[in-house]
Amino acid sequence: MGRFKGENRSQARWIMGGVSKGRRSRKSRKPGEEGWASQTGSQACSPSPRQDAVPRFRWPSDAECASSTHSPAMSDYKLPMGLCPDMCPAAERARRERERRLHRLEVEPGGCGNAPRADPRRTVKEYSRPAAGKPRPPPSLLRPPPVLLATVRYLAGEVADRTDVSCAEVASFVADRLRAVRLDLSLQGVDDAEAAAVLEPALATLLVVVARMRPEETRGVADPVLLQTQVQEGFGSLRRCYARGKAPHPRQAAFQGLFLLYNLGSVEALQEVLQLPAALRACPPLQTALAVDSAFREDNYARLFRLLRTLPYLQSCAVQEHIGYARRKALSRLSRALSTPRGQTLPLDFIVHLLALDGLQEAQDLCQAHGLTLDKDRVIFLRGQYSEEGLPSPGTCHLLVGSKLQGHTLEEVVMAEEEKDIHRPGSPT
Secondary structure, three states: OEEOOHHHHHHHHHHHHOOOOOOOOHHHOOOOOOOHHHHHOOOOOOOOHHHHHOOOOOOOOOOOOHHHHHOHHHOOOOOOOOOOOOOOOHHHHHHHHHOOOOOOOOEOOOOOOOOOOEOOOOOOOOOOOOOOOOOOOOHHHOOOHHHHHHHHHHHHHHHOOOOOOOHHHHHHHHHHHHHHHHHHHHOOOOOHHHHHHHHHHHHHHHHHHHHOOOHHHOOOOOOHHHHHHHHHHHHHHHHHHHHHOOOOOOOHHHHHHHHHHHOOOOHHHHHHHHOOOHHHHOOHHHHHHHHHHHHHHOOOHHHHHHHHHHOOHHHHHHHHHHHHHHHHHHHHHHHHHHOEOOOEEEEHHHHHHHOOOOOHHHHHHHHHHOOOEEEOOEEEEEOOOOOOOOOOOOOOOOOOOHHHHOOOOHHHHHOOOOHHHOOOOOOOO
């Protein structure tokens, strides 16, 4: 049984890099180099089997899309501004209290008995699908942008971090209330800068609560597909707002980068980003996102996990969905390269470092889930043993995601109350 030492560890790193030693292949060019953008050409549009396994980007049918409110046919019609001063209109609070449709996160403390009372400080307007022929809600039922922004701040600061309910229940509640925020915004005559100031923290909050869900929590509580659709609709609303704007918004580069990270490996998403102005693409958040996407699509997993370690918290939440898939493909590449009839081994701590895992136990679980044999603190690569069953587990992701708040609150992160998180096109880094 072969044992990998010094030189062989370097060989394993080279295997994960996907390029030959001492020579950089044409495929591994960095963003901005000649020929790099050619991967969006006709050949790149024919998806490989690997790309088919990655969640594909598509534009959603955004029910609350503001397209009708910005269409030429309605250019002479001035939409009213909302007048509701509360997170939830008083009429809706009374109706849902009467119908006993209050969420337990909205009731007065200690009021979860037979007749729970709505707490005006906690009750948030729920989403109600617009129907054909249904009149527009009056201004008294629409929340103006400052109230919508305060609602998003409340959801990020007071609800998203609740520990007395499951992460899945929190995600389901927050996603519905943020959907109502987007709908209220689309029904008013709000300028694009003011709309972006609400849509950005709303989308950031949604990304975080969805990333915090554990797979075992979603059964019967939250629909992962519906939540993913809500995230895509959030990106759609925000990017349409950016497209209508006359000048770049302060956080536009960061959120265009989040869009690419969330849709990692998608040719369509990459094409959308490459069509952005050059000054915007040159901003650090977008450059980093392009580098991560390049490493992912080139199967350069050593570089990918090095980059993932450096991402801030919000960007890490956006890319978390793809981490389990990347680890599976990295382990598959190692298995193909190292498996022999007698078996070659690698230390588990090397696997932990290479794949940015959260310890030896997670490395053992990952190897065993793929049929590999363990010998104390080493993994044995025997020919024919590697297998893949079901969807890859994302793991705990504490190193790559959870540890990156670094003493900041979620509210501070999503509201961009750290100046270093804001990158303006053309500004020095």
